[in-house]
Amino acid sequence: MKPTSRPIGYWLRHLHNLIEAQFEAALAEERLGRRHWQTLHLLHEAPRTSAQLAEALAPFGADGGGTVDDLTARGWVARGDDGRLTLTTEGRTAHTQVAARVEAARDLLMRGLTTEQYVETVRVLAVMAGNLESARSTAATERR
Structure with missing residues (x-):
């Protein structure tokens, strides 16, 4: 069967599922999910309020704050006096380490x-x- 014999919806869903599985595998060693990465990366870019973070992550589904709670428990995220979430020193180190795994996953996706x-x-x-x-x-x- 030629790839073009399948509709775009099939390929979008199939690719989405493969990307999710690849991220899960890439982040499994740290017991992280894709939402953890997205949160770490957004906070690496700039501190954000909980509302700003929720808005940025909304297209990926509701989280209910569980990811931030987990990252906070790990000591990677802290809430400043102004209420904004920010990466701690440990969080910045974790972001760098996780970014290398994410980059390898993206390289695999982009091959060819x-x-x-x-x-x-x-x-x-x-x-x-x-x-x-x-x-x-x-x-x-x-x-x-």
Whole structure:
């Protein structure tokens, strides 16, 4: 069966599941999940409030704060006097170590692809998503 004989929905779901499994395997040694990585990386970029963190992670599903609680218990995240979450020294070290595993997982994903192909794939998917979001918005407006 040719890859193009399957619809895009199949490939999107299949790839999503494979990416999740690859991240799980890459992070298993530290007993981390993909959400742990996403949280560590966002806090590596800048301290954030719980609300800012939740907003940034919302597209990946609700977490209920369990990941932050786990990272805090590990001593990797602390809440400042201003209420913002930030990485501790241990958290910055952990981020560096985990980033190397994440990079290896991404390298595997990108094998055989150029950066330009990746960028174009993301661009095409973003256009498709935008088309459907626009249609959804238009339909909702028309129902009012």
